Ligand code: ZN
């Protein structure tokens with residue numbers, strides 16, 4: 001249970017924490033764990049007060065009516081609080097904590113260090129105008145289905161008092177904006193108008209608010225839309241001056257990239273090492289693909305003369321196999337039918353225990369989530385709502401023109417669709433999330449590591465095929481490799497663009513020639529790599545570390561190694577960085 005924590009008690013809590021008696025040596029173990037457990041709970045409470053937007057994203061709404069103004073005073077308070085929390089953490093000796101608590105200790109320390117780095121060094125609030133958008137916060141509040149609509153609207157109404165000051169702070173904070181992020185900020189903030197002009201007004205009609213409340217909310221909505229429009233106008237007026245010479249580059253460069261990689265990924269490897277590893281893996285995969293494609297050639301291309309170039313030959317076979325796909329009208333049905341098949345495979349091969357009380361519900365993507373473009377997504381209840389349903393959202397292809405539907409279906413052909421379901425659902429993201437929500441502490445989910453989460457899903461694809469899913473059909477392996485090559489090449493692309501200065505032409509040629517991607521996909525990826533940093537490396541880095549860990553445990557365990565046991569132990573640790581999970585799972589052997 002969460003208790004209310006008023007801002008006034010914030011500093012007294014820190015004071016309390018740092019004056020707890022330090023008693024080294026005595027009563028180590030259980031008592032130290034208990035003492036740390038108390039700190040951990042208090043830490044989370046304090047943490048949400050300085051990270052109000054993260055709180056909403058995590059499903060914590062208790063202070064959602066307080067206007068959030070991201071001005072320098074707020075950043076100062078954030079920094080001071082983080083330093084205070086780090087000092088408080090210093091009273092614990094991690095070597096005296098039991099292993100599971102030690103992981104939480106490290107994750108809390110990592111989070112504090114990372115937040116301070118973002119605030120003091122990375123300073124995205126000074127160059128990324130898309131960092132600001134009140135629409136996100138309000139849509140989170142509006143979407144909190146656990147309380148009556150009237151309640152959510154009252155919170156939004158009160159919060160919007162700060163709308164004008166919010167965007168004034170945004171303009172004041174901005175030093176030299178990045179052109180690409182400015183374009184994005186315009187697009188996304190204009191997109192947010194929908195929330196204030198339609199979504200909120202629509203839900204007002206039946207919420208049961210008093211006339212006075214309604215009038216006030218209407219005024220505040222006006223305030224919000226005006227503030228957004230002023231911000232957008234301001235950003236548009238900056239655009240002509242944001243030339244390549246005068247604006248800040250979207251490339252963050254080697255030093256910031258390596259640091260961000262450390263903070264975001266927590267790998268035992270550096271970003272550069274992962275770039276090298278990916279390069280090696282890419283060549284191996286291309287070779288394996290060419291070998292399979294050559295064998296499949298007669299089956300799919302008959303007597304057509306085979307090109308000398310391996311890459312061209314592989315591409316031609318890939319194109320033929322992609323023609324095998326479900327009909328556009330049965331896309332959703334095909335997915336629905338496949339989930340129980342995947343469950344049965346995992347059970348029969350004894351790969352992982354799947355909680356039968358948490359079935360995955362396949363549903364049509366609800367309207368309020370449409371428009372993300374993605375064909376399928378997982379909606380999971382957060383750590384604060386462990387009993388909520390997990391949904392597999394599928395967007396049917398109804399709205400697609402024939403040509404677009406065809407191209408989409410070729411991409412998610414008979415084979416790739418199965419790999420997608422393994423990745424997103426079973427035993428990928430969905431299975432991982434069910435375990436993560438049962439992890440020993442909330443820290444593991446709240447500060448969950450993206451490389452562990454994505455790495456697990458990518459690992460699941462490989463593991464299923466190794467276990468014989470798809471009957472070792474060469475088509476399945478070929479499509480798997482194409483899919484896997486995407487994670488590998490994403491790692492290279494991200495480093496290549498941000499550190500090695502790859503330009504658009506080099507980047508797109510790389511994606512098309514080396515990763516067998518279509519022009520449209522390469523265009524989208526080029527957009528994404530300009531707007532994000534490091535995230536694209538999380539898939540392959542997480543995969544690499546999980547795979548290596550499994551092989552290590554296999555060796556340690558010898559003939560008594562059980563893959564089910566390894567998977568259960570791994571997932572039971574929650575979404576901690578793989579290097580911390582390693583300590584937990586190898587110490588048992
Ligand atoms: Zn077709």
Ligand code: ZN
Nearest residue numbers: 423429454457
């Ligand atoms: Zn994923």
